[in-house]
Amino acid sequence: MKGENCTLYSGGAQGAESEFGAQAEKHGIEEVNYTFEGHQINRSRGVRFLTQEELLHGDVSLSYVSKLMNRSYKRAPLLKKVLQSIWHQINCAEEVFVVGAILEDNTVKGGTGWGAEFAKLCNKPLFVYDQDKKGWFKWASDKWEGAQPEITHKRFAGTGTRFLNDDGKKAIAELFQRSFK
Numbered sequence: 001m002k003g004e005n006c007t008l009y010s011g012g013a014q015g016a017e018s019e020f021g022a023q024a025e026k027h028g029i030e031e032v033n034y035t036f037e038g039h040q041i042n043r044s045r046g047v048r049f050l051t052q053e054e055l056l057h058g059d060v061s062l063s064y065v066s067k068l069m070n071r072s073y074k075r076a077p078l079l080k081k082v083l084q085s086i087w088h089q090i091n092c093a094e095e096v097f098v099v100g101a102i103l104e105d106n107t108v109k110g111g112t113g114w115g116a117e118f119a120k121l122c123n124k125p126l127f128v129y130d131q132d133k134k135g136w137f138k139w140a141s142d143k144w145e146g147a148q149p150e151i152t153h154k155r156f157a158g159t160g161t162r163f164l165n166d167d168g169k170k171a172i173a174e175l176f177q178r179s180f181k
Contacts, residue, residue: 001152003027003180009089009157011035011082012043016099016112016160019169021045023176024158032092034085039078050085058087060114068117070105079111086115086159094153095125097175099160099168102130102137102144115159125153129171131161136171151179 008024010017012033021043024031031046036055041047060083066072090096096119101109108116108128119126119139126139127149138147161168 001154001179003029006030006151006154006156007032009034009092009155010043010159011085011089012041012047013162014042015162015164016168016172017158018042019164019172020097020158023172027176027180034088036081036085039081039085050088054088055081055084058084058091060084060087065114070107082111083114086111087118089157089159090115090118090122090124092155093124093157094155095127095151096157096159097127097149097151099129099131099164099172101132101161102128106144110161112160115157129168131165131168134167149175151175
């Protein structure tokens, strides 16, 4: 696959999203970073500000997300908008790549976890690089299996933790190297 035929959907935030964007730029891949007024991001390439109406397309009940992910999300306007913008990233993508940590209950830690759960609900190919386990995993119906993924779809999402470590950064770089030789 050629990079110039592909689009990365992300959020441009510090950490994993910035690294996905840097790798996309390096490989000639179009980048769309969904954000909203008042949200701080690190990437300036491909920024797409969502209107209030567009954010509402990705609206989801915090009670539902809390139940789905076995944790409590408080009513915070910023968090709500972040989850709505993640909805846009996953909705536009044909496959999803996440860097973070897989928890005991098979969810992914943090706000990033909503992107992974939404990908599962949409039956999109989902890959998570677990920084603690130092490996890639693919969601296979109802469990995680070890994987060595490549980007195989023209529209893909790259998201993850703000606390990207060196292993996570290397995993993203190697993902792009395997995919765009």
